[in-house]
Amino acid sequence: MTTQATTRFTNQLHTMKTQNQKGFIPFTLLGWPNADISFEIIKTMIDSGATGLELGIAFSDPLADGPVLQAAAVETLATGFDVDQAFILLQKVRAYNQDIPIGLMVYFNMILARGVDQFFKDAADAGVDGILIVDLPPEGAEEVTAAAKTSGIDLIFIVSPLTTDERLQTILKHANGYLYVVSRLGITGTDNTHDTQLQDLLTRIKAQTDLPLYVGFGVSTPEDAQKMIAAGADGVITGSRIIQLVQDQPNSSPQQVLETYLQSMCNLSE
Amino acid sequence: MQTLGFFGQYGGIYVCEPLMPALEELEEAFLKFSKDPDFLTEFQHLLTHYAGRPTPLYYAKNLSALWGAQIYLKREDLLHGGAHKTNNAVGQALLAKKMGKTRLIAETGAGQHGVATAMAGALMGLKTEVYMGEVDMARQEPNVFRMKLLGAQVHGVTSGSKTLKAAINEALRDWLANVRDTHYVLGTAAGPHPFPTLVKFFHQVIGTESREQILAQLGKLPDYVLACVGGGSNAIGMFSGFVDDTAVKLIGVEPGGEGLNTNKHGAVLAKGTVGVLHGMKSLAIQDKDGQVSDTHSISAGLDYPLVGPEHAYLRDIGRVQYDSATDTECLEAFHALSKAEGILPALESAHALAHTKKLAAQVSEDTTLLVSLSGRGDKDLHQVMSVTN
Ligand SMILES: Cc1ncc(COP(=O)(O)O)c(C=O)c1O
Numbered sequence: 001m002t003t004q005a006t007t008r009f010t011n012q013l014h015t016m017k018t019q020n021q022k023g024f025i026p027f028t029l030l031g032w033p034n035a036d037i038s039f040e041i042i043k044t045m046i047d048s049g050a051t052g053l054e055l056g057i058a059f060s061d062p063l064a065d066g067p068v069l070q071a072a073a074v075e076t077l078a079t080g081f082d083v084d085q086a087f088i089l090l091q092k093v094r095a096y097n098q099d100i101p102i103g104l105m106v107y108f109n110m111i112l113a114r115g116v117d118q119f120f121k122d123a124a125d126a127g128v129d130g131i132l133i134v135d136l137p138p139e140g141a142e143e144v145t146a147a148a149k150t151s152g153i154d155l156i157f158i159v160s161p162l163t164t165d166e167r168l169q170t171i172l173k174h175a176n177g178y179l180y181v182v183s184r185l186g187i188t189g190t191d192n193t194h195d196t197q198l199q200d201l202l203t204r205i206k207a208q209t210d211l212p213l214y215v216g217f218g219v220s221t222p223e224d225a226q227k228m229i230a231a232g233a234d235g236v237i238t239g240s241r242i243i244q245l246v247q248d249q250p251n252s253s254p255q256q257v258l259e260t261y262l263q264s265m266c267n268l269s270e
Numbered sequence: 271m272q273t274l275g276f277f278g279q280y281g282g283i284y285v286c287e288p289l290m291p292a293l294e295e296l297e298e299a300f301l302k303f304s305k306d307p308d309f310l311t312e313f314q315h316l317l318t319h320y321a322g323r324p325t326p327l328y329y330a331k332n333l334s335a336l337w338g339a340q341i342y343l344k345r346e347d348l349l350h351g352g353a354h355k356t357n358n359a360v361g362q363a364l365l366a367k368k369m370g371k372t373r374l375i376a377e378t379g380a381g382q383h384g385v386a387t388a389m390a391g392a393l394m395g396l397k398t399e400v401y402m403g404e405v406d407m408a409r410q411e412p413n414v415f416r417m418k419l420l421g422a423q424v425h426g427v428t429s430g431s432k433t434l435k436a437a438i439n440e441a442l443r444d445w446l447a448n449v450r451d452t453h454y455v456l457g458t459a460a461g462p463h464p465f466p467t468l469v470k471f472f473h474q475v476i477g478t479e480s481r482e483q484i485l486a487q488l489g490k491l492p493d494y495v496l497a498c499v500g501g502g503s504n505a506i507g508m509f510s511g512f513v514d515d516t517a518v519k520l521i522g523v524e525p526g527g528e529g530l531n532t533n534k535h536g537a538v539l540a541k542g543t544v545g546v547l548h549g550m551k552s553l554a555i556q557d558k559d560g561q562v563s564d565t566h567s568i569s570a571g572l573d574y575p576l577v578g579p580e581h582a583y584l585r586d587i588g589r590v591q592y593d594s595a596t597d598t599e600c601l602e603a604f605h606a607l608s609k610a611e612g613i614l615p616a617l618e619s620a621h622a623l624a625h626t627k628k629l630a631a632q633v634s635e636d637t638t639l640l641v642s643l644s645g646r647g648d649k650d651l652h653q654v655m656s657v658t659n
């Protein structure tokens with residue numbers, strides 16, 4: 001849409017990186033457990049000082065997700081919350097805050113079903129800055145690069161402990177905004193056994209790019225986050241834990257449940 | 271990757287980044303070993319002496335008289351394990367062993383692929399774990415016992431429809447976590463490249479043998495070749511032997527469930543639209559947002575909302591025609607073959623037979639129909655008896 005949107009991730013995360021400030025990107029599923037509470041959750045994230053947002057759209061077959069996010073996707077879809085409503089909710093989030101970088105995390109089939117150009121246009125119109133397509137490796141990136149460019153949306157890519165330097169080069173040809181580094185193999189969830197090669201990996205990536213490195217998968221606590229930062233991360237991404245916290249206290253507002261936790265994750269330092 | 275494995279617009283690789291190195295490694299190993307004389311000799315040896323190839327091509331005289339055409343059955347039901355799945359499982363397990371993997375995982379619907387992988391794992395000393403939807407565990411219980419007795423661990427899958435799609439989801443999640451030491455023995459000619467190509471490679475023997483056998487028995491090629499299509503592995507193996515014989519008509523038979531006018535079927539080539547799941551771009555039964563639907567079929571092995579990418583391509587170019595048979599037609603065919611020939615077919619294979627009956631009624635009596643009898647029906651006894659009373 002606008003060039004401003006293009007640069008929200010790039011500008012803000014990059015600036016933080018050069019100032020050696022560490023970032024926190026919380027994740028939740030749009031529409032979970034319903035549109036109103038979902039908005040409250042996201043609002044609490046913004047108000048608690050999140051660096052950016054990573055928001056998912058519920059999919060019938062979330063192959064990279066663990067039990068917590070799988071169950072949340074099932075619940076969301078059962079309420080009838082669809083992709084149109086996800087875009088409406090995104091617009092509401094963008095109206096609430098003009099500055100925060102918003103990333104979408106989606107499975108490719110949802111983009112294909114809407115039509116690649118239409119999906120990216122709708123995302124840009126809703127104020128989305130970056131899209132991470134979980135099951136589109138860089139080999140297939142050309143299916144979306146034109147749409148991403150036209151709509152001014154950054155393509156966010158995953159790097160794993162198994163990604164070779166050669167693959168990293170291919171990824172870096174298409175990657176913008178930041179790199180989503182997975183801390184370990186496996187699926188999303190709170191299991192915090194991190195890969196022994198993570199530190200190596202972060203060092204290897206830094207040798208090849210200036211993009212900020214955000215580590216996700218199994219980062220649930222400030223202690224996990226500090227470990228990632230000590231290993232060389234520029235920031236962390238947390239998802240399952242946030243959903244779990246809300247689940248565990250169904251009678252409290254998201255703000256009551258999440259504020260202290262989110263603030264502790266936002267106050268990361270070297 | 272050397273190629274992305276597209277068949278027209280279908281195929282490719284659509285997986286999360288951590289799986290890419292494993293697919294690169296697999297493609298490299300496949301390209302190397304599929305041309306390696308020692309590997310091929312070893313594979314051939316196992317097919318012959320362990321699995322019992324060649325399987326017979328049987329002229330079903332009684333059924334031919336009953337239905338009014340010349341019906342030949344490719345007896346994959348007589349292969350060790352009771353279905354064609356053994357070709358692929360043994361091939362992939364051998365490949366996994368060469369790649370230094372120590373653990374096999376598999377998904378299974380009917381249980382036949384799980385059994386085949388459990389056999390291959392036992393044979394080659396590889397730890398084997400199989401994911402199976404709980405609905406399928408109930409309706410294919412004998413195969414659950416077989417897998418366990420063969421030393422495999424069976425994980426019941428409780429998500430979604432609790433059938434094949436959910437089992438593949440769980441197997442892929444396992445692979446994401448354990449990709450360093452584990453090979454995922456995908457059970458059909460679907461999934462990310464190189465699986466569709468590799469699975470077809472190991473099943474080509476069905477088509478090659480059938481072609482030689484019918485030429486030897488009849489002195490000519492068949493008029494039609496039929497096979498059931500779940501993900502499409504027995505069909506692609508069979509069709510590969512005849513795809514260049516343009517006079518031979520190829521027909522794939524999908525599960526019509528309770529009818530294509532209901533939403534309880536699995537006729538992906540008839541009703542699907544282009545989509546991406548399980549690592550491939552293909553046809554999928556899905557809604558406007560790309561949420562992939564649950565399907566229905568009496569046969570667990572065909573109960574799947576996607577199809578192997580090469581079938582989508584063969585449909586588009588008009589080389590293969592895809593029809594469907596309903597649950598009821600499948601059961602009728604099951605009984606017909608059992609009573610006429612003394613052969614209990616798998617419910618999957620009975621779909622191909624059901625369409626054979628319909629076709630036989632339309633063609634002249636001397637028309638030759640070659641049918642892939644992909645598996646035997648022992649696994650289905652419980653289910654068939656429960657609906658037969
Ligand atoms: C006997 C038999 N035939 C056919 C199938 C369907 O698979 P495919 O379409 O890959 O041949 C199965 C799957 O379980 C099977 O067990």
